[in-house]
Amino acid sequence: MTRTPLSPTPRSTIKRGKNRAVADRAALDAVLDAGLICHLSVVIDGAPVVLPTGYGRDGNTLYLHGSTGALSLRSALDTDICVAVTLVDGIVYARSVFHFSANYRSAVVHGRARLVESEEERLHGLEVLTEHLAPGSWQHARLPDAKELAKTQVLALSLDEAAVKIRAGGPGDEPEDIENDNAWAGVLPLRQNWQAPEPSDDLSPGWTVPQHVTDRYASPA
């Protein structure tokens, strides 16, 4: 695997917890590909607003989308935005409350989003978003018609300015606390699991669950 270093700017340079910073482009891709939703932050009337939303990655581009009427998306154009993808892998129990922590994988992307204008790239962006949310569905479900496309904005954000932090392993306790041995220390891992697919109430009875859904159900979330 080629290890392309991230090229952080001052604001994407991690200042706190430098030992958790990962300066590796492949780690950024891995976190973005493992996440399901992101948190998008924009500034509206001078105040920060953060909202959960879907995303998808293709190479060096993160695609976002939403209704043309959404204030958060309109506020994301021609100005700085920030996108975070976070996976929590466990809770770290330490001997002192000061050293309690979480194990996690975190990616934070800064930049200016570009409104995708060509129909070809708009469809491509929607395919990337759909395949991230529900792999196999672009081939399976009905594709957007002209009316649906007209209602949908697609934004593209470069991954050039990004930071990755990963924490794994047990607590970093003080030597005195380890020696005093007064508390349990360890990790309670956390994992996301898919549950059995639930057909829609209005689905006609002839359907079996298609393979792209059963394959996902059988895989780690």
Added chain:
Amino acid sequence: MTRTPLSPTPRSTIKRGKNRAVADRAALDAVLDAGLICHLSVVIDGAPVVLPTGYGRDGNTLYLHGSTGALSLRSALDTDICVAVTLVDGIVYARSVFHFSANYRSAVVHGRARLVESEEERLHGLEVLTEHLAPGSWQHARLPDAKELAKTQVLALSLDEAAVKIRAGGPGDEPEDIENDNAWAGVLPLRQNWQAPEPSDDLSPGWTVPQHVTDRYASPA
């Protein structure tokens, strides 16, 4: 259960997906209590920054904390901030890609954080944060000493200005697509599960996993 309505301001009034807005104070508390981490958004040099961090709720107050050296926390004082807590409950597979969605519970809080100054409330805030991250641990682990307290900032954010959105159930497909019956439709639910506790490598061999950890392992995450 007393149902106290949320009292939204213009920026905490949900404009998109109004059918998913929940104007019920108990729903806000439930989402905040079910989440594990939040995404905190602040404005730094005019640009939004969003970072994952811990939190805890006591009544109408959300507590945040961090190192006194953290730029994100320093930037959160005397100015507007925004905090989002999001739980993803499943992926909604529709007959058309336009109607793909996620089932989720989302809380977004807007406001100005107050720096907690009294030692009593600082300790209380840290207890609330610790008990949210790892219930039972404030009684079990060593409490912060003066040096650790001096390194830690505690912020308090009122929950007066908040919005809750909840999506549950199957897809909202178009009648023509339901009739055409060309794609599977349903939900692939997602659940977080605790995994077996992993004692720290440096834990002395006499320890069994304490009950506040085994109880949590036995509960839904």
